[in-house]
Amino acid sequence: MFSIGSFQEVAYIFSAILFIYGLKMLSREDSAPAGNLVSSIGMLLAVIVSLIEVVNPILVLSAMLIGGLIGSLFAIRVKMTSIPEMVALFNGFGGLSSYLLAWSELQSLNSVNIITLIGALTIFIGGLTFSGSLIAFFKLSEYLKSTPSFLNSLSKYLLVICLVYLGLFSSYILLQSFGISPSFLPNFELSFFIFLVVSVFAGLVFVLPIGGGDMPVVISLLNSLSGIAAALAGIVLSNTALIVAGCLVGASGLVLTLIMAKSMNRDLYNIFFVGYKSSSSSRGEVDGEIRPISSEDAYLILESASSVLVVPGYGMAVAQAQHVVKELGDLLQENSCEVSFGIHPVAGRMPGHMNVLLAEANVSYDDLFEPKDLNPKMSTIDVVLVIGANDVVNPSATEEPGSPIYGMPILEVHKSKTVIVLKRSMSSGFAGVQNPLFFKENSRMLFGDAKETISKLVSEFKD
Amino acid sequence: MFSIGSFQEVAYIFSAILFIYGLKMLSREDSAPAGNLVSSIGMLLAVIVSLIEVVNPILVLSAMLIGGLIGSLFAIRVKMTSIPEMVALFNGFGGLSSYLLAWSELQSLNSVNIITLIGALTIFIGGLTFSGSLIAFFKLSEYLKSTPSFLNSLSKYLLVICLVYLGLFSSYILLQSFGISPSFLPNFELSFFIFLVVSVFAGLVFVLPIGGGDMPVVISLLNSLSGIAAALAGIVLSNTALIVAGCLVGASGLVLTLIMAKSMNRDLYNIFFVGYKSSSSSRGEVDGEIRPISSEDAYLILESASSVLVVPGYGMAVAQAQHVVKELGDLLQENSCEVSFGIHPVAGRMPGHMNVLLAEANVSYDDLFEPKDLNPKMSTIDVVLVIGANDVVNPSATEEPGSPIYGMPILEVHKSKTVIVLKRSMSSGFAGVQNPLFFKENSRMLFGDAKETISKLVSEFKD
């Protein structure tokens, strides 16, 4: 009663379940190693049942053997520091495999129909993933350093051309499937061949202009794409294992990409379309624009910081946020991040105002530092968290001789890598002057009552 | 190229997406009303495309009209206080519908095969859901008050008999599908008829013995079952809409059931198998068993409490948990729960020990109460959170004349509805005596360092 096909199908269902569990486990620190194992068992199961009705066992097995050997060697030999580029490379091979698979399948199809279209999409995404990953690999391993900037702007146009060709070819297929033979492209064989080349070329021009610092996000995106390619290939082959596993990777990979981009305080648009601009050294232009940020994004920035300076001001006192500030500090510390507190002598409204509050919250005196200790090493600090302080971090005190606060020594937080400012609005502090810090390129405004905002951050940290 | 069938299929995919979003939105306070709307649009879509190829439109439409009218009238007329029983009733009708559907389908099947088996399962679950929900409805609306206890224990056996018949009938079908006609049951028609009755009877004996207080959990479980019945019916009819929607309800309903049971501090085993025993008035038998609890479960209990008393002791001081305790208190208060602190005169290791710590954490003096104020109203308090206190809540001080602490006035927390005790182990306090409180039926032990445990609770509260 059971055919080999249904037997395979049942096995695929099981391996899908294993993949689901595997991915879920991989996203928690304690279960991650086990998660990888579970997912690999899923893979083993799927592969074994597929081997049952292989057409050309020798060919296939030898290919698997060689591939397995190469992959394993790479994986075992690679230096720990080179792992990211290795992941990129593997990912590219995955994409290439989908590309070849769809190519082969289209080759053997005898009619042009909707499946042909899906196959074409597979080829495009697979090819793009392959070449894109290769570029990422070269960039990361520093074979490819900087791209000349004229190439960068050129790439943009080339990418558009690739996409236009994708559109043309797709409509060509659609029209053919309805029996119409359009003339805007040459005969099918030639158009298809061009398409094969264009697909690979697309990945090249897509990734080339992106700065090396953004590569991890790019790889994650390409990983998600390779999942989608697998899923589409699954449709072409009517293979549920491919569909489910591919979609899982595609969707969760997308989520991961967004999370990674946020934790680097970058948005995807920036990375892919103005990438080369902002990934070059960012000079402190004041451009009159503020950048609000959500507490989730702020969490992601803090979560991946390795040194955080907390600068409390009168706003912390008003919000009575000292206890949650202390808690946040503790959590950061547990996250193996170095936390210090920068106390400006006139922060608050009375001498020692911050000291009273932080002592109440049990912040150790040893963690409190004065501006003169902190300013020299400000540029080494990953993130400064300004909690309801304003005048005491106002760079015009040192930069604008006309300012009423000119001459006051300040905490020069604008010199750190990233500043997150917690306040309720854009209104000014005690001295009543606007604060250029808020407009610096490395500043983010986290609006809201300080206590509530920090409570949110704290809860993000605790899951 | 598109058949009506594929058109329906596409529509079903959309309505499945709407159900997914709807359910997701229903589980958050701000989006819940919109979520219900989204899910109802999904339903509308599914129903409309199904109406396209109805066999007997007049019959069907009139049935829908009547059903719709009755349902709407019930829904609009019902008093707010009677909503839970209304939900139970509707749920029962859903189960009944699956029951009838599968019956009809089995009636028209011309061979006995694996689908017949699934149909039979549908009937059993549908029937059980129907009659179970009816009982729940009657219990909640107080038509049915208490069941005589002999019936209660009888029900258990009857339920087993029902399940045995289910097993018999299933194997009967399986054997028949392989062409064997077993003789342990009468001919198919008769066995099937008995099965129809048994299915309904099963729900009756399943729900009858369960106490009224546990009804919400039961309804939630029956709701999950009705989803499963729909999904199984979907397999019988090869209808993806039923499969997906049914499974979503079945699975998420199960999760909800577990959450509800935990928030009532009951476990499912207790509800369904010893339900009648513990839902009768629970007298304070000491039975020498402690009941550990996880912080997630403790969160669920606290989340649905409307008055909480916090009793800190030396353990809070050792853990330096005062700040997180204060935070937890604030969160509970935001959750519209009344929070007070019970300070025993000798809690800690020096006079006023708790006062120092709580003042440091900014707990208002007005929230602190002495045993003499609290003891008289202890029985009205939903949850007492004992944080590292031991001797000062030890009932042997009032109950056991031989005890070394006999004669000390204590905080009589064991008289409250639920006590959650936070400590690291079962070891004793300063006085070195065992504490019978920990063994009371209304006590739960939440083991671990108090600060860590409360931090976990706090983060649960913040999502």
Next chain:
Amino acid sequence: MMEIYLLLFFILVLSIFLGLELISKIPSTLHTPLMSGANAISGITLVGALSLGTEGTLQTVLAFFAVLFASINVFGGYLVTNRMLRMFRKK
């Protein structure tokens, strides 16, 4: 034939996992509305009931009542959920 059932079964499994992931934490105020809303969705049997054949009397009667009761579940379920949720909003 077999294959279709297997695909349906695959769909069933995936939906179950999705259902399990979908809900993780619910404020206690939403327990009942969520239950009721989910209950309304389980009225999807209506869609199945609509497709029932009506050959014999028994079948006709069964189909009629299957549709009737499923309709009660669907209409009543959505409306009553809506009423409940409206009430919360006012608070």
Next chain:
Amino acid sequence: MMEIYLLLFFILVLSIFLGLELISKIPSTLHTPLMSGANAISGITLVGALSLGTEGTLQTVLAFFAVLFASINVFGGYLVTNRMLRMFRKK
């Protein structure tokens, strides 16, 4: 035929939703391992590649390399992920 494709599409949609729900918060230390682990899973194309026909030379070559590269992805991916995770465990 059509119907099977629709069911496959249904499966695709459900898997996407499941994938979106599956991961919500990841410690930054796990970003790379998770990416790499997911990447290994996407080597599932291997399963597809195994079923490719090998009629002409082109097809044979394509099939051979499809299997070869997918295998690199699968074996390399799982192993490298494992190495990374082992490293964390030591800390």
Next chain:
Amino acid sequence: MILGAILPNNSGDKRTTLHPDSIKPILDMGIDISFESGLCKGINLEDSVLENLGAKATDRQDCIRSSDILFSTSPLGAGEIKIMKKDSFFIGLMDPFTSKAQFEGFSQRGNSAVSMEFIPRITRAQKMDVLSSQSNLAGYVAVIESAKELNLALPMMMTAAGTLKPANIFVIGVGVAGLQAIATAKRLGAKVEAFDTREVVEEQVKSLGAKFVKIDLGATEETTQGYAKELTSEQIQKQKMLQKEVCVRSDIVITTAQIFGRPAPSIIDKETIESMKPGSVIFDMAVESGGNVEGSKINQIVNHKGVKIMGLSNLPSFAANHASFALSNNLINFVLEFYNQEQGNLEVNFEDEIVKSALLVNKGKITNEVFK
């Protein structure tokens, strides 16, 4: 049945044994109260306050003569014991180790005497534990008084005029008083370190957020009541040496080291004092039982090379109102525990651990071995 209360014969003691806020339960029991006129003047209250509650003001002699139970914070003179009512109870602070004469008086008269210093440290007796309730306030007072004498503010303040460093406070001996001193100093923002010979104390010190100084003295002991046992002279020597470096970095040193029934150990010597910063303060809380600090004098602030050695006595009396409230609650709790309302007398049950320990003289018979 009459309960009487008299003024202490030491005029420096402002405490009273009958605080108006605590006598209601006694009157509710049907016990009459008579008190020496001016009893509450130490806490700025007129006789009328007690009288309005139903107590009666008399003169001292009358009060002693008529009371069945007599409360006092100081031992009676021999002449006064003679005029006590027959079969009556003296209940209060007897200071039994130094005022031995009174025992003779009691045994001659055949009266009974309860020494509240001997209330055992069992859970049930905590509400009568005068030593605890008074040491507690003493710990608080010690910090306030030393903060006043120190020429620094205790908390850290980072200000425009420079960073004022927090004061370092070192508490030696962490009993009830030491703990409260730690708590109070922490509250004021000082950096607090503490040391005690009993090891259990480490956790308690940390539970108040202060730092415990580890000094290994080898085996040290504790009585069943939780009191420390005396150290050997080598141990004391070692302690002094290792303690010195902590003292040197401290602005205030508070010593509370006591051994029940024995003179306090001398643990801070001239050498240590002279190594401290000028302007520092040493507060010797054990000054009344011999002193922990070389050169400390009762009720004086000795300035030794710029270091102030404070030897104030009767510290609870500095917060006289609260101290009186706690004290009278303790005494009254004792009476309520053993008062038999039907028979109208105190029930002496020698089975009871509290009675066994605190009733030093029973109807003229000295029951405690130590004072026989």
Next chain:
Amino acid sequence: MILGAILPNNSGDKRTTLHPDSIKPILDMGIDISFESGLCKGINLEDSVLENLGAKATDRQDCIRSSDILFSTSPLGAGEIKIMKKDSFFIGLMDPFTSKAQFEGFSQRGNSAVSMEFIPRITRAQKMDVLSSQSNLAGYVAVIESAKELNLALPMMMTAAGTLKPANIFVIGVGVAGLQAIATAKRLGAKVEAFDTREVVEEQVKSLGAKFVKIDLGATEETTQGYAKELTSEQIQKQKMLQKEVCVRSDIVITTAQIFGRPAPSIIDKETIESMKPGSVIFDMAVESGGNVEGSKINQIVNHKGVKIMGLSNLPSFAANHASFALSNNLINFVLEFYNQEQGNLEVNFEDEIVKSALLVNKGKITNEVFK
């Protein structure tokens, strides 16, 4: 260039204008320091401490005679002004409203004088703001001193001997001193309420976790410097009345109400005092400028019907070490701000807001309208 510092002529003031921890920047600038012998004895330090850093001890006359800049915490006598070096600067606390005679002296000699009381309250000048740095410590001292005098412990303690209620403290006037008083009292666990006529203060009070008492007095004003303006007599009357009920429930009342350059308003009268609980404490921080409390006397604790009215003066001197550190930082910051190292002199730039406000006498010319 020589910077000199002399002892205050008020022997109660223990502060010094040259704290050893703050003079390094001055010496680094190449300025010589000469000081009156015994300058630091108030903070228990010998001359040698300063001398070891490179300063020179002289006698008072020499010091005045030789200094180009002279630091002092009290105005000079007429005879002393006469012997000042020509073109030299006096920098310090001039107490200009009460010691008017000195202006004549300066104008005759043609010297310059900077009154640190007149440092304007602008952001840049905060590091020189002596009034702030000293009021801050005064606020702390006021609480410690009143806590000492009160016969209660400030924090709440729930103990076996009964619950000791927390003390209620009411702070009137929430400037720098008032804020620090609130902070210190809160730290000690008291229940704190506060009132000020300036409305902006409400948020600041709450930012310390205390309660603000709302008393509606109609329109009240504030100068650009943040000082309060005087109230009308009806307003004062209203304030007294409404304040009374808060005083009645308070154990300690601390008043800091001051109006810059004017006598302090009298805001607590006999009636209010008499309605307070016996044993309560009123601490009048404005006693030096006329007093907020009826009957308060400088440097005395007046006992008015059981209520202690404390009128201590020169409070910062009670924490003399920290006060000196802050004070000398303030003065030195002033010098550093205006010292021209190349020319070796103080640069008087009348464009500068700080100079404009604080330099009361410029080369013999009185520049401030008020003192002409």
